[in-house]
Amino acid sequence: MRQVSIFVVEGDNPEVEVRFAPVLRTMQVSPSAPALKVGTSAQASATGTISDGASRDLTRLAAWTADAPGVATVTADGLITVVSSGTAVVTATLAGVSASLTATARPGNSPPLGSTREFAPTG
Numbered sequence: 001m002r003q004v005s006i007f008v009v010e011g012d013n014p015e016v017e018v019r020f021a022p023v024l025r026t027m028q029v030s031p032s033a034p035a036l037k038v039g040t041s042a043q044a045s046a047t048g049t050i051s052d053g054a055s056r057d058l059t060r061l062a063a064w065t066a067d068a069p070g071v072a073t074v075t076a077d078g079l080i081t082v083v084s085s086g087t088a089v090v091t092a093t094l095a096g097v098s099a100s101l102t103a104t105a106r107p108g109n110s111p112p113l114g115s116t117r118e119f120a121p122t123g
Contacts, residue, residue, distance in 0.1 A: 023051040027058060027099040029092050035104045036072075036082045044078040044101060046092040062092035072103045 026049045034042050046058040064074040072088035074080050080090055082105040091100040 020051075022054070024048050024058075024095045024097050025051055027062070027092060027094065027097045029090070029099045029101045031101065033102050033104065034080065035106060036080070038082050038084060038105055038107055041079055041081040042103075044074070044080055044090060044092070046078065046094070046099065048094065048097070058092070058094055062094040064090065064092055066090050066103075071105050 027046055028048075029044055029046050031042065031044070034044075036042055044059070044064070046062045048056050048058045050056060059078050062078070064076060064078050066072050066074045066080070066088045067090075068086060068088035069083075071084055071086035072080055072082050072090065074090050078092065080103055082103065085105050085107050087105070088103050089100050090103055091098055
C-alpha cells in the first residue's frame with residue numbers, strides 16, 4: 001500500500017501538492033549462508049532499498065523468524081544462536097517484504113545445549 005499526502009494551498013492561485021511516502025522495495029540479509037558451531041551465535045543484519053533509492057539498515061525494524069527453532073533461534077534484533085546440528089532458514093520481514101538466509105549448524109567441541117554426553121574413563 002502506498003501512502004499519499006495531499007496539501008491544498010488556498011488563496012488567489014490554489015495549488016494541490018501530492019507527495020508519496022517512500023516504500024520498501026527490496027530487502028537483503030547477511031551473512032548470506034553462515035556456518036556456525038553448535039553453541040555459538042552470529043549477528044544477522046537486514047538492509048532495505050526504498051522507493052526513493054535510499055538504502056537503510058532495517059535490522060532492528062524487521063520481524064525475525066527461524067523455521068527450525070530446534071536447530072537455531074533468532075532474537076527480535078537478528079541474533080542467531082545455534083542449538084543443534086542441522087540447517088535453519090532465518091527470515092527477516094518488514095512491510096510485506098522478506099529476505100532469508102540459511103544457517104548451517106555444525107558440531108562444535110561441546111555437546112548441543114541441553115544435551116548430555118557420557119564419558120568413559122581411560123588410563
